[in-house]
Amino acid sequence: MTDPFVVIGGDAAGLSAASKLKRERPDRDVIVFEKGTWVSYAQCGMPYYVKGEVDSLRDLLSLTPEAVADRGIDLRRRHEVVGVNVADRTVTVEGESGRFERPYGDLLVATGAHAVADPIAGSDLTGAFTIHSMDAAAALRAFLTPPSESDGGGDGDGGDGGDDGGRTAIPDVEYVDAERVERYAAMEPPTSAAIVGGGYVGVEMAEALSAHDLDVHLFQRPDRLLPEFGDAVGETVAATLADHDVDVRTGTEVERLAGTDRVEAVVTADERVPVDLALIGIGVRPNAGIVDGTPIERGASGAIATDEYGRTTADRVFAAGDCAEMRHAVTGEPDWVPLGLTANRAGRAIGNTVAGTPTPVGEIAGTAAVKAFEQECGRTGIIDHGRAREAGFDPVSETVTAGSRSGYYPGAAETTVTLTADRETGRLLGGSIVGTDRAAIRIDTLATALESDLTVPELERLDLAYAPPFSPVWDPVLVAAKVLNGRLPDAE
Template identity: 40%
Template sequence: MGERLVVVGGVAGGASAAAKAKRENPDLEVVVYERSGWVSYGACGLPYVLSGEIPRLEKLVARTPEEFRKQGVEIHAHHEVVDVDPELRTLTVFDHKEGRTFQDRYDHLVLATGARPLIPPIPGTEQRGVYTLRSMEDGEALLRALEGAKRAAILGAGYIGLEVAEAFRKRGLEVTLLELKDRPLPHWDGEVGSLLKEELERHGVEVWTGVRVKALRGQGRVEAVETSEGVVPVDLVLLATGIKPNTLLAQAMGVALGPTGAIATDEGMRTNLEGVYAAGDVAESFHRVLKRPYWLPLGDVANKQGRTAGSVIAGKEARFAGVVGTAIFKAFGLAVATTGLSLEAALEEGFQARKVFIQSRDGAHYYPGSQPLWVELVHEEGTGRLLGGAVVARGHGALRIDALAALLHRGGTVEDLLALDLAYAPPYSPVWDPLLIAAQQAR
């Protein structure tokens, strides 16, 4: 028998690890067990299926089980790994379709069990009409619910809450967005939150900030959300109050977690157990600005971690270089991109930090159709080291964030940013790029 790789979880991290390991070492036997009915899909696309911009869920699938089989990777959907014995390198698998349990063995094991939604401790969340959005099954359930719905409340104004608010409005629903903190996108500084709130309200989303949700009322089916500021009548509620790493299996088999509560790994995605790796939303990353473990449950990170694990298992040199926390999302006409630390986070972490926030444009002032664009830079006093930044734009101008992310990866400073030779032409930038204007002010 050849060496056998078993992957637990077949979405971004798991599918990437399986495919990469098989490509790099075709002699490996590779098996993937996925608890749900879907594998290898882009969960980040779910809000756009809900909005109708993407016509159906199947479009989000990157590779079907048949395509994996052609590559020599065996995919088993509706199969849940319920127990692992790391001493014997055996696992117990429950086949949900057949209702039977069986044993398997591994030489290498990748834990890619993802994350699960955090259900807030408020009465009434168990009723019909209350949803989360994490998996394809969640997407299917919400699509069905949208057919008769007229009014929706969304609890939480992070990425998912904001993207789904737009999707629900595009479907013609009345939408109320409820956030405990004083602004949408509460992990970032207030100016960005204000721009977002204005944009959401312009598109008919009711934004309630600084509100505490007390209960979801209804008789087995949700009818209203009771808050500290009043009652919101609803047909459906989306809980978008965060997620946590799905580490139950890992903990049961003795895999060590890190300070974030996700699985601790080295740069090759190895855990503390011989032959056991972790990738995706269940695994930690290393934050290059904070210089410590960090949890960043995003699809691109999961893919990179999976590829790294697959390469290492196949005997190739590979390392996952860590993250700086870069993210971008769309809220109606605004693209909002952030990287590194907000000023609030930097001060909390003990940095002597300052910020500048400027408004510029995404093209020359005389070029027709040029739009406002905002830049925030967070930097360390004295050294000028960049700690973070945000770019808010109407359109692709927000991708300027990638220049800031690249500098953060290299420990760059405000001076380094000023020295960059950035692209200029009137349709795309003023003669002084907004990043450079912000850097001049920071200096």
């Protein structure tokens, strides 16, 4: 093999690219190096597996290693790429049988991101978790499952029961970290938990841990939850969590986790809160260190710089997914927003480009959704005025609350929409939505408007569907656009 397509990383971006190229060019050799054992899994589904809404760990697998092999892709698990030589077009790999070099014709760096835990002392204690791997999710669910609730299969996978009254350990996925799972399954289930961080993971895991009847304390250093979603969403989510007996502490920094061998407490500047489980969800960082010392440049975010086709600053080297930057749809500048669709879409486009059909990876707007008990939250674009000003805009925002359906139709609920626009041009810059009745999916209308560079008056004139079971005559998005339009200089 002198011209293989080599992929570093076997998850969303990497396998999307490998699959697309193999489909378009079945004659081309494709090698995927994955340093771990898991490939192509739904990381965003982990909180719902921990909660118990997803029965089996196997349900989170998009592709098994066997399915990858059936596509003609040479998947090498437990093979870590430790060096890239762009002059010789080779990668250095450490595998189970030793270190070796592999030439490439085209290379994709799709190494993802890793959870941040290092600022929190004590994050290595037993009972401290970051939910950024399938093994962590499996171990946490085993830890949470009391013997009386186990059916001998743990997560519904039919694993073996132990000598602890039937409480299981190992899900029926042969490459799960069985030792870690069994260790936590053998412990007494926790009764209280601390969540450090009030972003996506923190909010979702507050719901998941509450479902196991734990006393849940959530600590957030900023003054509100979900900062990128804006004030209205953050305040609504905080109130909802409190209504579900989650102890929400905003403006509170965790200094360390205390304990000898196991987590015993969370320590802040003002107090020590006893807990026997801690989950750290303070963010992620790109796994981009593999390109250090090469001509491949990193962007301001620390992720790998790429162009509109996912190409890096080195010839025939691409990057995609959580380790790579992309162009922001609002600012037009490089940005880093690690999300699942972004990774899959960019990987597929790169596979097509390598196959001979240049395909843009697309832009990003940071469109995202999160569930907090009954509340559905969505966001897209730029809402924060400080960030908007940094990008050269003069931001103006409005927040409105309107019904999700016609008022006389059963099931109508309040839906709160925040829109931000540029005062001079009227261009829509971003928005957020929160509510209990199909609120999050409405964010797609705003994402489409952003991608189309619509102004607020143009958004207000969109011909959105109306029928009492689905929307009032004026959809909440249109109501918000109408109100914001009234604040613009040339309001109609």
